[in-house]
Amino acid sequence: MSDETVYNGLAAALAPYTGDPISRGRAVAAVTTALREAILDGALRPDDWLREDDIASILSVSRTPVRTAISQLVEEGLARKTTNQGATVARLSMEDIIALYVVRENLEGLAARLATARHDVRLIEELERIGDEMEQAAAAGAITELANLNLRWHRRLREASGNVYLDRFLAQVEYAVRRMPTSTFARPGRTKEILAEHDAVLSAIRARDAAAAENHAQIHMRNARSARLADLLDARSPSEEHLGTWDHGKDVGRRSVGY
């Protein structure tokens, strides 16, 4: 294997994000975004090495901003560092996923409750609009677009909570969720359910029933968790094509993971 092929994979993974000409004062942000998106999209896979020098060359910056970017990703839980050896893309074990959805259920519920209490008219309008777009995307079978709209829906809701901490934590949750390899929208029938669950939350917000909004948001997340786990189990058993992307954790199910 020649020197070139060594980071051909990396270059390819970062290619979609190298477009922006990096201006002073935004190098770190540009690198962080590029790497984060590459990881979240799955272009960079768990255990892949993040070599400062290679990344620097590919993005045409020096190692300094790359270093800073990587340490931020570590802080976000997307990468891990071993001293003097380098950083790798963090794994996401089955345990992690379950733990994630447990926390998410609570936080999304809280966000729905707080958002409802604030009587934000624009929130309702925007969630309606996003919902409509999702209906259209569903009719067209546009999975990727559905996933993106879904992200917007949840982002809008958490922003509407008006709570900076909640917003920040849910953003971190989003980073983790987006690392899952497949979209649950691809599961037969799940799209319809998701839309219905969103509607249930929205109806509660409209009715200014904070408790109901919280409850429906929690139900939504519990169902999301079930769908996710089913999806991962499906992917695991019949074909092992996802092996390597996932830490199929030999410990799964052995000890409590907090749910």
Place this chain on the structure above:
Amino acid sequence: MSDETVYNGLAAALAPYTGDPISRGRAVAAVTTALREAILDGALRPDDWLREDDIASILSVSRTPVRTAISQLVEEGLARKTTNQGATVARLSMEDIIALYVVRENLEGLAARLATARHDVRLIEELERIGDEMEQAAAAGAITELANLNLRWHRRLREASGNVYLDRFLAQVEYAVRRMPTSTFARPGRTKEILAEHDAVLSAIRARDAAAAENHAQIHMRNARSARLADLLDARSPSEEHLGTWDHGKDVGRRSVGY
């Protein structure tokens, strides 16, 4: 004002944390810890400048690890950056505090519930031991020690949840809470209440009643919030000695903060 006095304050603030001889591979961690502790202890106050060069001199490292450390603190919400101008210690507004306790109520409740479900015998023993030590400290009127033991109590509980995300989020909450200038243990009668509230949570854990544990933990946090707000209002009205430490936010109460 001479050059020296400029960072005499900073040097004094960092003095307690400069003890460790900084070895290779731990410079960033050492600087981060020193700065974080200084901020959390209130030695570095909101809006204080964090000058890379000064900090580097004081801690006998170069600007590089200092920069990395500061960017981590920004990520943690403890500092803010303005481009080409430097970083300052982040303010904590009344709104932030309220928002914080709202989220904390939820997360601590969740931690208590999950911890209870795991039947961790050692957890019960350790919470008992910490509780005993708190009783002694209370009898001795040792406020600082009480506050430290209280941190340990909550840390132990969140670790016992076995949920990495919950643990991480509650750690971030702790960082924010520790920035409050005074301890609510100093409020007459509050110490006794806190001990009783802890006991209530612990009893529920012992009884393996997860719902009760969650409920008592939430109650504990609601009371903590009340005490905190009362404390801040007390500090504000009669004497303004804390002014400057706090962003007494002219907007306080004007708009909803999500609770």
Place this chain on the structure above:
DNA sequence: AGGATCCATCTTGCATCCAATACTCTTTGT
């Protein structure tokens, strides 16, 4: 042959250096 040790190399960790930007104080023009 097998294992331990030493050496070459790769990669990071920190220091230093230079350029760019924002602020401030002065100066100038009206």
Place this chain on the structure above:
DNA sequence: ACAAAGAGTATTGGATGCAAGATGGATCCT
């Protein structure tokens, strides 16, 4: 006198240089 412009300064942002630690392979010893 006041405002606007311009120079000077302080401070960061990014690039580069160098040394330390870690890994992997070759070599040597048993």
